[in-house]
Amino acid sequence: MTDQVRQALADVSSAANTFLETTDDYDQLLATIARSCAGVLHATCTVSLIDDGGETITPVAMHDEDPAIVAAYPYLGQSVSIGSSAMRALREHDVLYEPNARANGYAAAAPGMRTFLESIGALGYLVIAMRVRGEMIGILAVFRRRAELPPLDERERGFAVHLAHLAGLAIANARAFRSAEQTQRLHDVTKFVDAVLENIPAMVFVKDAERLAFVRMNRAGEELLGIPREQLIGKTDFDFFPQDEAEFFVEKDRATLHGDSTVDIAEEPIQTATGTRWLHTRKVPLRDSAGVPRWLVGISHDITELKQHVASLRAAKEAAEAANRELEAFSYSVAHDLRTPLRSIDGFSQALLEDFGDQLGGVGAGHLNRVRAAAQRMATLIDDLLMLSRVTRAELKRSHVDLGELFRTSLATLQRLDPERRVAIAISGELHVSADPQQLAITFDNLCGNAWKFTSKRADARIELGSHVEHGSRVFFVRDNGVGFDMQYAGKLFGVFQRLHSDSEFPGTGIGLATVQRIIQRHGGRVWATGEVGHGAMFSFTLGE
Amino acid sequence: MNDRVILLVEDNRDDEELTLRALGKSKISNRVVVARDGVEALDYLFKRGSHANRPAGEEAQVVLLDLKLPKVDGLEVLRAIRAHDDTRLLPVVILTSSVEERDLVDGYGLGANSYIRKPVDFTQFLEAVRQLGLYWLVLNQPVPRR
Numbered sequence: 001m002t003d004q005v006r007q008a009l010a011d012v013s014s015a016a017n018t019f020l021e022t023t024d025d026y027d028q029l030l031a032t033i034a035r036s037c038a039g040v041l042h043a044t045c046t047v048s049l050i051d052d053g054g055e056t057i058t059p060v061a062m063h064d065e066d067p068a069i070v071a072a073y074p075y076l077g078q079s080v081s082i083g084s085s086a087m088r089a090l091r092e093h094d095v096l097y098e099p100n101a102r103a104n105g106y107a108a109a110a111p112g113m114r115t116f117l118e119s120i121g122a123l124g125y126l127v128i129a130m131r132v133r134g135e136m137i138g139i140l141a142v143f144r145r146r147a148e149l150p151p152l153d154e155r156e157r158g159f160a161v162h163l164a165h166l167a168g169l170a171i172a173n174a175r176a177f178r179s180a181e182q183t184q185r186l187h188d189v190t191k192f193v194d195a196v197l198e199n200i201p202a203m204v205f206v207k208d209a210e211r212l213a214f215v216r217m218n219r220a221g222e223e224l225l226g227i228p229r230e231q232l233i234g235k236t237d238f239d240f241f242p243q244d245e246a247e248f249f250v251e252k253d254r255a256t257l258h259g260d261s262t263v264d265i266a267e268e269p270i271q272t273a274t275g276t277r278w279l280h281t282r283k284v285p286l287r288d289s290a291g292v293p294r295w296l297v298g299i300s301h302d303i304t305e306l307k308q309h310v311a312s313l314r315a316a317k318e319a320a321e322a323a324n325r326e327l328e329a330f331s332y333s334v335a336h337d338l339r340t341p342l343r344s345i346d347g348f349s350q351a352l353l354e355d356f357g358d359q360l361g362g363v364g365a366g367h368l369n370r371v372r373a374a375a376q377r378m379a380t381l382i383d384d385l386l387m388l389s390r391v392t393r394a395e396l397k398r399s400h401v402d403l404g405e406l407f408r409t410s411l412a413t414l415q416r417l418d419p420e421r422r423v424a425i426a427i428s429g430e431l432h433v434s435a436d437p438q439q440l441a442i443t444f445d446n447l448c449g450n451a452w453k454f455t456s457k458r459a460d461a462r463i464e465l466g467s468h469v470e471h472g473s474r475v476f477f478v479r480d481n482g483v484g485f486d487m488q489y490a491g492k493l494f495g496v497f498q499r500l501h502s503d504s505e506f507p508g509t510g511i512g513l514a515t516v517q518r519i520i521q522r523h524g525g526r527v528w529a530t531g532e533v534g535h536g537a538m539f540s541f542t543l544g545e
Numbered sequence: 546m547n548d549r550v551i552l553l554v555e556d557n558r559d560d561e562e563l564t565l566r567a568l569g570k571s572k573i574s575n576r577v578v579v580a581r582d583g584v585e586a587l588d589y590l591f592k593r594g595s596h597a598n599r600p601a602g603e604e605a606q607v608v609l610l611d612l613k614l615p616k617v618d619g620l621e622v623l624r625a626i627r628a629h630d631d632t633r634l635l636p637v638v639i640l641t642s643s644v645e646e647r648d649l650v651d652g653y654g655l656g657a658n659s660y661i662r663k664p665v666d667f668t669q670f671l672e673a674v675r676q677l678g679l680y681w682l683v684l685n686q687p688v689p690r691r
Contacts, residue, residue, distance in 0.1 A: 336613050336642040342665045343642075344559035350667040351566060372667075379665035 030061035083110025099151035130168035226273025429467035454482030549606035571675035583617025
């Protein structure tokens with residue numbers, strides 16, 4: 001062997017060895033085989049692999065000293081036929097050796113091959129089977145086209161056979177490596193899927209399409225059912241669940257496998273070791289490459305607690321509504337029944353005054369008048385408390401409201417009841433809002449009523465409504481120049497029955513501002529008061545969105 | 546105007562007496578028939594039961610109707626009045642303690658002519674009774690009798 005031959009063999013050997021350690025040089029290996037072969041034999045060399053079926057080949061690498069020859073070759077990567085007799089000959093004899101093919105008019109070559117031989121002007125050719133453990137996996141083809149060289153001889157044939165043997169080994173190694181690599185990758189993917197499946201907090205199971213027996217169950221599923229997977233695998237629903245339940249599951253399984261999309265079962269009961277649980281389940285068909293459903297994948301989320309929470313929420317809501325209805329009935333009775341005796345107290349006191357006034361005398365009449373005043377005050381208290389409870393119970397219905405109009409209406413009513421008074425009224429600012437008109441009318445009745453009352457001792461009384469923007473939200477205010485209040489009691493103003501003035505000074509029930517606060521809070525707003533003794537009060541509020 | 550009967554439907558004796566007193570104080574001298582529950586009120590209007598033999602010509606000209614009544618409540622009485630041909634146009638004034646929105650809506654919905662809340666203050670009550678007597682028995686022209 002010449003050095004060149006030795007070198008070529010070493011190249012292929014080293015490429016084969018290198019290939020055992022690297023992963024992505026399969027193409028490089030095939031190119032090395034073709035180049036080494038072409039270089040030593042001064043010939044055109046192709047490496048082809050046998051296709052599935054064994055009757056055709058696909059050329060995968062080619063080398064010639066003249067790149068134009070390679071560029072003109074149209075079959076790289078394409079399945080081609082070299083003729084069944086040629087294939088058979090190769091299987092039986094390993095070598096097709098035609099050193100003088102052109103001289104013979106390419107008589108032995110298949111038509112497809114003949115075209116190629118003609119196109120490169122091949123003088124002769126050598127085709128050698130590459131084998132792995134006896135099985136032919138491809139062919140190494142050598143074409144002599146340069147006329148200045150002698151025909152391919154026995155020595156060159158021996159070299160080519162040796163090279164084909166080495167190439168076959170290298171390709172086999174590469175394939176084994178690639179397969180091992182794929183196995184490893186598959187193993188990694190499986191591990192990843194396993195980790196996900198085993199740790200996902202939902203039951204995931206797989207059944208075979210034919211028997212609907214479990215082939216897989218994850219840990220969440222084992223825990224949910226209370227059955228270890230060893231007992232589940234290979235068994236069907238009928239082995240674990242009541243007949244009707246199993247039938248339901250299987251019916252859904254079949255529907256899933258026959259349909260072509262996911263089946264969603266919003267709620268299904270399942271018997272487990274710890275009693276009935278409720279599942280939200282999704283079932284998916286898994287098909288093979290031919291489209292035949294092979295597996296059924298099920299994913300179930302335990303919604304038992306969720307259902308319980310929903311049920312208890314519903315129960316709580318119903319209880320609250322019942323309590324509200326009861327309160328309403330109670331309020332109705334209070335409105336009707338508590339007022340009736342007051343009417344008797346007041347009416348018969350008046351009757352006594354009228355019919356027996358002369359016998360009662362001044363003191364007696366005075367006492368009876370106090371009885372009447374007390375009865376009337378209690379009636380007012382009842383009315384105010386009813387208002388407070390009604391405000392709390394009534395549904396909030398927002399619509400467009402002009403606060404200026406509510407303000408004017410409230411004050412007009414007060415003026416009508418107290419025609420002697422002269423009160424200056426001022427309105428300014430943006431006053432259009434979205435709010436409950438009835439509830440805001442109550443608010444203004446209270447705020448204006450207070451302002452009216454607490455300015456009653458002033459000749460130059462003034463009541464003002466306005467608005468301004470504070471920290472990005474609109475603030476409305478009702479301001480008066482009445483007796484005002486001490487800021488240290490500002491917090492008490494909005495409490496029920498909290499009053500800052502004696503009844504003889506300014507009458508009132510102490511419920512009005514509590515009602516105002518409740519209305520504003522129900523609107524998502526805030527109400528507060530500022531004032532100074534002798535210098536009036538200002539009630540400010542926001543209304544939320 | 547004396548031949549015009551007022552039917553007062555009221556179960557509370559105190560309220561009954563106070564209403565009668567207020568009517569008297571207002572110089573309304575019409576005959577007042579008192580029915581103490583809804584059944585009795587309907588018996589009077591439709592000449593049934595204990596009122597089966599009441600003389601003709603003593604038809605009520607106005608009904609002062611409380612809502613909270615034993616047996617048949619005020620709204621039921623009103624419904625029966627409006628459902629019957631003879632009393633369909635009879636003026637009915639609801640006179641009650643309640644100002645529940647629901648009662649107001651139901652009362653007017655069933656065809657009440659007026660809705661008055663009995664004030665606790667007898668002075669105000671007197672004024673209310675005086676005005677409603679004046680209106681329904683003097684100013685208002687009743688439907689002609691057939």
